[in-house]
Amino acid sequence: MALRIDHAACTLCLRCIEECPYGALAQLEDRIAVGEACTFCGLCVEICPVAAISIEAKETERAEAGRGAVLVYGEHHEGRLHHVVFELIGKGAELATTLRCPLEVVVAGHGLPDVCAQLAGLAVDTVHLVEHPALAQYRDGPFGRTLAHLIGELRPAIVLAGATGRGRSLMPRVAVLCRTGLTADCTGLEIESETGDLLQTRPAFGGNVMATIVTRRHRPQMATVRPKVMTPPERKGTARPRVRRWAVPSELTASRTQVLARQAGDQGPVNIAEADVLVAGGRGLGGPEGFKPLAELAALLGGELAASRAVVDAGWVPYERQVGQTGKTVQPRLYVAVGISGAVQHRAGMQSSETIVAINSDPDAPIFQFADYGIVGDHREVLPALIERLRAARAAEGAEDE
Numbered sequence: 399m400a401l402r403i404d405h406a407a408c409t410l411c412l413r414c415i416e417e418c419p420y421g422a423l424a425q426l427e428d429r430i431a432v433g434e435a436c437t438f439c440g441l442c443v444e445i446c447p448v449a450a451i452s453i454e455a456k457e458t459e460r461a462e463a464g465r466g467a468v469l470v471y472g473e474h475h476e477g478r479l480h481h482v483v484f485e486l487i488g489k490g491a492e493l494a495t496t497l498r499c500p501l502e503v504v505v506a507g508h509g510l511p512d513v514c515a516q517l518a519g520l521a522v523d524t525v526h527l528v529e530h531p532a533l534a535q536y537r538d539g540p541f542g543r544t545l546a547h548l549i550g551e552l553r554p555a556i557v558l559a560g561a562t563g564r565g566r567s568l569m570p571r572v573a574v575l576c577r578t579g580l581t582a583d584c585t586g587l588e589i590e591s592e593t594g595d596l597l598q599t600r601p602a603f604g605g606n607v608m609a610t611i612v613t614r615r616h617r618p619q620m621a622t623v624r625p626k627v628m629t630p631p632e633r634k635g636t637a638r639p640r641v642r643r644w645a646v647p648s649e650l651t652a653s654r655t656q657v658l659a660r661q662a663g664d665q666g667p668v669n670i671a672e673a674d675v676l677v678a679g680g681r682g683l684g685g686p687e688g689f690k691p692l693a694e695l696a697a698l699l700g701g702e703l704a705a706s707r708a709v710v711d712a713g714w715v716p717y718e719r720q721v722g723q724t725g726k727t728v729q730p731r732l733y734v735a736v737g738i739s740g741a742v743q744h745r746a747g748m749q750s751s752e753t754i755v756a757i758n759s760d761p762d763a764p765i766f767q768f769a770d771y772g773i774v775g776d777h778r779e780v781l782p783a784l785i786e787r788l789r790a791a792r793a794a795e796g797a798e799d800e
């Protein structure tokens with residue numbers, strides 16, 4: 399395969415150099431020269447105003463050209479892959495199938511356990527393992543430079559990462575180092591059939607519109623996705639991906655920061671994104687005391703307390719329990735929303751819950767439009783009745799067990 403420039407036709411307008419997402423073209427005196435970074439993506443062919451550029455290739459080669467892999471960033475904590483990685487692998491596999499390209503995962507760290515075992519039975523073709531003592535503890539600088547270096551070597555078409563605390567800090571740096579764009583907090587990813595470009599959908603303008611963003615002129619196309627937005631894939635068999643080990647140039651791992659010690663925050667171990675059952679309260683509860691019966695209901699259902707932003711802003715409940723666009727995205731089996739109106743920003747964080755039960759005194763509250771079960775009533779009447787019925791049911795279960 400070769401990129402051919404018709405130098406007689408070329409007017410040296412230099413648009414191809416400006417637009418090449420891989421920086422593979424350069425002007426050498428009165429000619430355009432093609433460098434090794436060219437992936438034959440065909441963008442220069444499309445934009446050349448005098449049709450002076452062409453790709454010489456067999457049909458089969460042409461189909462595969464410019465189709466770098468879909469690369470998922472394998473965020474891990476002490477070697478255990480974050481669940482968002484599996485969710486991204488599920489979506490990444492769909493994208494890779496549409497693009498007919500490999501799905502790959504990159505994992506960086508030091509003294510990593512058998513990461514491939516965690517990826518067995520998934521549609522991952524290759525795991526790129528980067529190990530270096532400087533990567534033993536997570537730090538934005540060394541991890542960012544390492545990932546950008548690997549992206550430069552692998553030239554993937556798409557890079558996906560979790561919009562976790564680390565992902566949000568890491569990926570903008572990587573995007574800058576790779577001189578490409580980044581769409582944060584995507585809720586949908588699809589391939590545009592005509593172009594093969596990645597359609598990156600995310601809420602915009604406070605969640606009131608869904609914007610679809612396309613990175614036409616830069617590669618790779620980079621997106622982050624919040625945990626629990628995508629569904630993890632089912633494992634098929636036990637086949638493991640191929641492993642490719644990479645050495646990192648030591649200048650990439652130098653850092654001005656040093657981790658002296660790690661200390662857990664005051665907020666305790668609660669992670670509502672992991673809970674199977676959530677009982678969430680809103681402004682309709684009237685004050686922090688309204689959360690006492692809610693906590694009892696959550697305990698009876700074996701769940702955790704959650705909240706709308708209105709009550710977090712009011713200081714009734716800590717931020718770690720906020721659900722929604724600026725809080726956590728959750729996907730429990732059961733989500734009970736009490737005194738929550740169902741604003742679009744709240745809905746964005748809980749609409750994928752398996753079963754939604756809403757308790758609200760206003761029959762026209764928006765939450766009833768997407769709840770599976772709705773109870774119209776005052777929480778001061780509904781909650782005690784529910785709690786009483788659940789206590790009785792638990793007591794009956796206990797008696798049966800004896």
Ligand SMILES: Cc1cc2nc3c(=O)[nH]c(=O)nc-3n(C[C@H](O)[C@H](O)[C@H](O)COP(=O)(O)OP(=O)(O)OC[C@H]3O[C@@H](n4cnc5c(N)ncnc54)[C@H](O)[C@@H]3O)c2cc1C
Pocket residue numbers: 604605679680681682683705706707708709720721722723724725726736737738739740741742743744747757758759760763775776777778
């Ligand atoms: C950029 C941006 C980001 C945002 N991010 C988030 C976010 O992450 N999460 C989030 O939740 N919000 C978010 N919001 C705020 C969001 O728009 C709403 O203001 C918020 O969700 C409202 O919270 P609420 O439903 O608790 O309160 P309200 O909207 O005031 O609703 C209270 C509900 O309680 C009901 N009620 C009143 N009394 C009773 C009673 N006695 N018994 C039963 N029901 C009763 C009422 O009928 C009403 O429906 C965001 C807003 C913006 C602009």
